[in-house]
Amino acid sequence: MIGIDIVDLSRIDISSESFRRHLLTEEEEQEYQQKRIDSRRREYIGGRFAAKEAIFKASGIQDVLSLSVLTGESGKPYVKDHPEIDVSISHDGGYAVAAAIIKEK
Ligand SMILES: CC(C)(COP(=O)(O)OP(=O)(O)OC[C@H]1O[C@@H](n2cnc3c(N)ncnc32)[C@H](O)[C@@H]1OP(=O)(O)O)[C@@H](O)C(=O)NCCC(=O)NCCS
Numbered sequence: 001m002i003g004i005d006i007v008d009l010s011r012i013d014i015s016s017e018s019f020r021r022h023l024l025t026e027e028e029e030q031e032y033q034q035k036r037i038d039s040r041r042r043e044y045i046g047g048r049f050a051a052k053e054a055i056f057k058a059s060g061i062q063d064v065l066s067l068s069v070l071t072g073e074s075g076k077p078y079v080k081d082h083p084e085i086d087v088s089i090s091h092d093g094g095y096a097v098a099a100a101i102i103k104e105k
Pocket residue numbers: 043044047071074075076077088089090091092
């Protein structure tokens with residue numbers, strides 16, 4: 001199964017802790033805190049939002065806090081504890097997009 005999503009980054013309020021608490025797991029929040037530039041912070045959150053929507057479309061998993069979309073060594077995103085899910089994120093021009101594929105077991 002495959003899922004895709006696009007997020008308008010102007011909708012992302014990086015000053016809202018409550019927004020982040022509803023979207024980011026603790027490990028994602030730690031990665032987020034390492035980003036120092038506001039535009040990168042917006043991209044990071046927008047990318048996670050898009051990734052979790054894409055994963056929902058592909059898998060039906062709706063609990064966003066049950067999924068941690070983290071950054072691997074090369075910078076490639078991965079879903080912790082879900083090796084069956086492949087996810088890819090991109091951002092440019094004020095939008096973030098993500099695609100997710102659930103691999104056959
Ligand atoms: C790392 C790279 C893929 C990022 O691409 P980009 O166009 O600069 O940035 P994008 O907005 O499209 O993508 C950024 C996202 O890519 C993902 N990403 C980063 N490194 C990655 C990698 N090695 N593999 C897969 N995805 C990666 C991340 O999710 C990142 O977002 P995040 O840091 O917020 O999680 C790119 O800089 C790169 O190194 N490309 C090498 C390939 C190349 O030389 N291509 C040129 C031919 S056109």
